[in-house]
Every structure is written in structure tokens, then in C-alpha cells.
Amino acid sequence: MPETQTRPSRRALASVAAAALVAGGAVGSAYLPSATPAYAQALPKTPIEAPEHPPGSFANVVDKVKPGVVSVKVKLDDTAGADDEDGPGQGSQGGRSLQNVPPQLREFFRRFGQNGQPGMPQQRQGGRGAVGSGFIISADGYVVTNNHVVDHAKTVQVTLDDGRTLDAKVIGKDSKTDIALLKINDAGSYPYVQFGKGAPRVGDWVVAIGNPFGLGGTVTAGIVSARGRDIGAGPYDDFLQIDAPINKGNSGGPTFNVNGEVVGVNTAIASPSGGSVGLAFAIPAETVQAVVEQLRTDGKVARGYLGVQVQPVTQDIAEGLGLDRPKGALVDHAEDGTPAAKAGIKSGDVIEKVDGNPVNDARELSRRIAGLKPGAKVDIAYLRGGKADTATITLGALPNEGTKVATRDSDTANGQPRLGLNLAPASDVGLADQGVAVVEVDPDGPAAAKGIEQGDLILDVGGKSVSKPSDVAAQIRAAESSGRKAVLMRVKNGKGVTRFVAVSLSKAG
Known part of the structure; x- marks a missing residue:
């Protein structure tokens, strides 16, 4: 056990800071002129203070939400992959792989799920089984977890915080976002948690609860380190990066904000050893809610389809198009007979907005369109030959492969103005x-x-x-x-x- 340290009071910290400032001034006074430097004159008259203090304890939050978190135990059917862990850089199943991750990072992504998916912190058991985590979202016993936790499941059981182990069934799952929805078989009224009403900010405190290494009810804490992470795990990557320790068995467990609301589903880690090194990734709650709603009503997810192949607008492509900066998604090709082609979208168009919301890059366009249902009408704002135009398009249903994102053209060339x-x-x-x-x-x-x-x-x-x-x-x-x-x-x-x-x-x- 590490030695417990007493947290200094705010007044004590302020005194230390003031002393440091005074000492710094004394040292500098021998070398600097007495007049205030120009750069100092431009600084605020009073120091900027953090508006909030870190919480002294997460105990109240944990007491509130822990009963809604479950451990998930799975027995696999005969179609599941081998029990051996896949090594770095090997292929994966379920449409998720490391092929888009830079080679220098691949060795850090460990695979723990039975499908060999990148950095999935799922715990294997002896024989044909595995365990993960999940959380109850309704009093009648609907449970959210990861798709890779229950993929190829023959039977599923959930263990509640009070120790009861109950049978559950898979209602639906979505490999593209790695979300699955379960339903506890026994009728009853179960404690449940709620999704957050807004996205967390970078720097917000978060609490993760799950079943790492089979140790159910484990609580860890940290902050949101970054947003919008694309780790090459799927076509709609938009992960929260958190530094709360996540390990094998945490897959499918919730990440809470300090109000006890779910802001993410813990899904992947980056680690050279297989254990937590402070790089964990969670699916944002807004993505989870949209998927779960469709799984609950239809048992599957139907996504909107535009029918274009797109690629990022790099700096040099922006120069070639006469744009002031890289932005939007460049249309490589509009497939014949698709909604985009019927609406007149052509190769070379740069899609800038969807329903008035800016599109920063090609992947964002894919996520925006996939987040809408087939039959939805959208206004697509685009540039063609430097002129702005808008098309109203009725989306189709996403085929198996979905909207394709072309390989990023990121090389540079500084040769003479000849092509070679x-x-x-x-x-x-x-x-x-x-x-x-x-x-x-x-x-x-x-x-x-x-x-x-x-x-x-x-x-x-x-x-x-x-x-x-x-x-x-x-x-x-x-x-x-x-x-x-x-x-x-x-x-x-x-x-x-x-x-x-x-x-x-x-x-x-």
C-alpha cells in the first residue's frame, strides 16, 4: 500500500505559490531593470485561477452508481477464434483492425478480446469463455456492453453488485461501433444509471467502474485526456481518451462524470505490457445512445448512405483547389445510382457542411451520415470549382461496406514543376x-x-x-x-x- 499523504489546504498552496513568486522576483531583481518589461505590461493584472478544485473524494458518486454496474461472463460458441491472444499487427475479425494505425504505434496495441481486436481490455477465462463489464440502463434490466465481449456468445450471464448472477440474452450488437445490448432474463426492478446530457470536456474528472482481471466492482479515476481519437479500430472512431486505469475485463464498463452520469463506454487500451499505462479509450455516450436505441427497437443498426468515396483535404490538395486552408471532404467518386449521384454530387466536389454543421474532414462526414437513418433528408453544402452550392439529399441504407474513406495522401514533394x-x-x-x-x-x-x-x-x-x-x-x-x-x-x-x-x-x- 502506498503511503497516504495529506492534501495541503488551498491557503497553504497559495502561500507556497506567493513565496515562489517573491523568491523569483528577488533573484531577478539583480539582473532586470526596475521598469516593467513590455511583455509583463500586457499580462492580466490578477493571476488566472482554476474555477474548480479537484473533488476531495469520489465516494458519493461511487455509492450512487456502483449498483448499476455489472460483470459480464460469456461462454463462446464453436465459431469463436482460438483462445490464444493475437500478436501485434495481425489481422482481426468483426471489421475492426489495426491496419490504419501508424506502424510505430501498432506494437503498443495489445489484443485481449476473443476476436483479436485492438487493445480490447477483455479478460479470458480457461476453456471457451471470457469476462467483461457492463451497466444497466433501465429498471427492466437492459444492459450495455461491448460487442467484442459477447460476440460468438453461446450463453451470457451478468453478476450484479449485490452478488446475484443472472442469465441474460443478446438483444443486438453493432461491430462498427463495438456496442452490444443485453437483457436480463429475470423480471424485476434493477438499479440503473443514466447517460450524460452533454459531452465531457478535456480535463474533466471521470470515474471508471468495471471487472478488471475478474475483480468486479473495481473503481478507478482520472481525467478526459483528449477527444475525437481515431485509433484505426473501426470506420466511425471518435473515442474519448482517458487516463483512468483500464485493464483486462474492463471492456463494456462505464465511465462516469462527477455527477454520476455515463459519458463513455470503456473499450480499448494502448499498452506495451498488457496493463494500464494511462492510455484508455471510451466510446462517447452520444454514440452509444444512438446505437442502443436502434438495437432496443430493431435489434440492429441501420445507417444512412450517401454513396460517395471521399478522402481528406490535405494542405497541398487545398492549394490545388484554391482553398485557403484544408477543410471538408473531397469526393473521389459518386457511385452510380446512389443518393449522392442522383443529387448531382460529382468527383472533385468538396463537402463542407451537413445540415449546416461544418465537416472538418472525411471521417467526420462518414460519422455524420452514418449517424442518420435511411430516408432522412439532409442538406449537403459543397464547393465545386470554387463556387458554393447546396443539394438536398434523401439518404439510402448503408450497404455492407459503407462509405469508404480513401487513403490519406500525406507525402510531400518539393521538386521542380515537372511531374517526372x-x-x-x-x-x-x-x-x-x-x-x-x-x-x-x-x-x-x-x-x-x-x-x-x-x-x-x-x-x-x-x-x-x-x-x-x-x-x-x-x-x-x-x-x-x-x-x-x-x-x-x-x-x-x-x-x-x-x-x-x-x-x-x-x-x-
Whole structure:
């Protein structure tokens, strides 16, 4: 047990701070002129004080909410994966993987769930079973947990805070957000907790309760370290990062604010050892509520579908489009027959807003659209050729693969304003009837730095369709004469995937 330390009083802390300031002034007075420096004159006349103090104890919050937290015990069916933990960098099931996580971070993401999902703090048992955590959200016994806790479950039991173990059934689950909804089989009136009415801020205190290493009813505390984290676990990543210790068995457990409201569902950790190092990730309560509502009524989640392939607007792409800064989602392609295509959305459009709310990047567009139901009408504000327009679109139902986000084009190139390509009309080399074929690539040229390869097709440059090398050269000259720092090209690879590539036109050096 660590030695308990007495918390100093506010007055004592203030005295220490004042003494430090005085000492600092005494030391500095021998070296600084007596006149107040200009930078000091611009500072506030009184120091900025924190508006609130850390709570002296979380006991009242814990007493209030702990009865609503449960341990979840699962027996797996024969379709579940092997009991061995997957190593870092291996594939995963359920549509969640580490393929989008930077390679230097992959080794820190440990996989504890039976599906080998990234950093899922679920505790394995001997044989074909595992345990996790959950929380009751209604008096009739609905329980929220993680999908990876109950995926491939043959039977499910929940253990209440009072020690009772009860059978439960899976009402529905959603692999894309890793949320599952259970229902306790026994009729009764159960203690339950409530979701928060607003999102927490970075720096807010939080309390996590769960079943780490099978030790049910364990309480840890920390703060919200960051918001909007994308850890490459799924298509709609928008995690809260918290530093409250989370370990194996905490999956599906709640994160509470100081008012005893659920603000997140603990789902993943980053750790080189398998234990907590202060990097934990929770699904925001607003996402959980939307998913749970559909699982409760329909047993599944139906998501809106726009029908576009999109990619981020990087700084160089913004330069190529003439934007003042990177913003929005760049449309690579609008699938034929989809709501977007029917509404006139085209390749090269930059989607800036959904129902008046700004879209900062491609992933945010995917989350916004997926958060709406099929049949919903949305106003999509977009830029085309530098001009703003709006389309009202009735969303369809998301197919299995959903809205695709293209690979981020994040390379840089500072070469001369040449592409470093040997080009020919596509029809001349038998690739296609339209576009310009890349027949040779200078490995040291700007285009190679952007991933353009032999066999690719350049479909348009600077928003203009091209069919011969002279068309490409003409659009490059036009971009240079207009003062652009990059030229934007739409490229199709041998697999039929199109993407926008911004190749730098800046001088070397």
C-alpha cells in the first residue's frame, strides 16, 4: 500500500505559490531593470485561477452508481477464434483492425478480446469463455456492453453488485461501433444509471467502474485526456481518451462524470505490457445512445448512405483547389445510382457542411451520415470549382461496406514543376478509351513521391478531363500561371480505385 499523504489546504498552496513568486522576483531583481518589461505590461493584472478544485473524494458518486454496474461472463460458441491472444499487427475479425494505425504505434496495441481486436481490455477465462463489464440502463434490466465481449456468445450471464448472477440474452450488437445490448432474463426492478446530457470536456474528472482481471466492482479515476481519437479500430472512431486505469475485463464498463452520469463506454487500451499505462479509450455516450436505441427497437443498426468515396483535404490538395486552408471532404467518386449521384454530387466536389454543421474532414462526414437513418433528408453544402452550392439529399441504407474513406495522401514533394512522368494516350497502350496512361515514372520525381505508378490512368488535371499528354501539360501551365503551388490530378490505378493526388509545383530548395 502506498503511503497516504495529506492534501495541503488551498491557503497553504497559495502561500507556497506567493513565496515562489517573491523568491523569483528577488533573484531577478539583480539582473532586470526596475521598469516593467513590455511583455509583463500586457499580462492580466490578477493571476488566472482554476474555477474548480479537484473533488476531495469520489465516494458519493461511487455509492450512487456502483449498483448499476455489472460483470459480464460469456461462454463462446464453436465459431469463436482460438483462445490464444493475437500478436501485434495481425489481422482481426468483426471489421475492426489495426491496419490504419501508424506502424510505430501498432506494437503498443495489445489484443485481449476473443476476436483479436485492438487493445480490447477483455479478460479470458480457461476453456471457451471470457469476462467483461457492463451497466444497466433501465429498471427492466437492459444492459450495455461491448460487442467484442459477447460476440460468438453461446450463453451470457451478468453478476450484479449485490452478488446475484443472472442469465441474460443478446438483444443486438453493432461491430462498427463495438456496442452490444443485453437483457436480463429475470423480471424485476434493477438499479440503473443514466447517460450524460452533454459531452465531457478535456480535463474533466471521470470515474471508471468495471471487472478488471475478474475483480468486479473495481473503481478507478482520472481525467478526459483528449477527444475525437481515431485509433484505426473501426470506420466511425471518435473515442474519448482517458487516463483512468483500464485493464483486462474492463471492456463494456462505464465511465462516469462527477455527477454520476455515463459519458463513455470503456473499450480499448494502448499498452506495451498488457496493463494500464494511462492510455484508455471510451466510446462517447452520444454514440452509444444512438446505437442502443436502434438495437432496443430493431435489434440492429441501420445507417444512412450517401454513396460517395471521399478522402481528406490535405494542405497541398487545398492549394490545388484554391482553398485557403484544408477543410471538408473531397469526393473521389459518386457511385452510380446512389443518393449522392442522383443529387448531382460529382468527383472533385468538396463537402463542407451537413445540415449546416461544418465537416472538418472525411471521417467526420462518414460519422455524420452514418449517424442518420435511411430516408432522412439532409442538406449537403459543397464547393465545386470554387463556387458554393447546396443539394438536398434523401439518404439510402448503408450497404455492407459503407462509405469508404480513401487513403490519406500525406507525402510531400518539393521538386521542380515537372511531374517526372512519361505519358501516352490511354487508348494507345490498350488501357482504356479515356485518360492519359502513365507508362514510366521517374523514381525521384514529384509524381513518384505521391505514389503514382506505372499503369495508372490520369483522368483529369486541375478539374479538366485529359485524353493526351499535351492536355496534362496545358493544365500544369495553367496552374503555374494562376500562382497555384500544386496541381490536383484524379488518378485511377490498376484495381479501378480512383483518388485525387496533389503534386507540388514549387521550386526545389
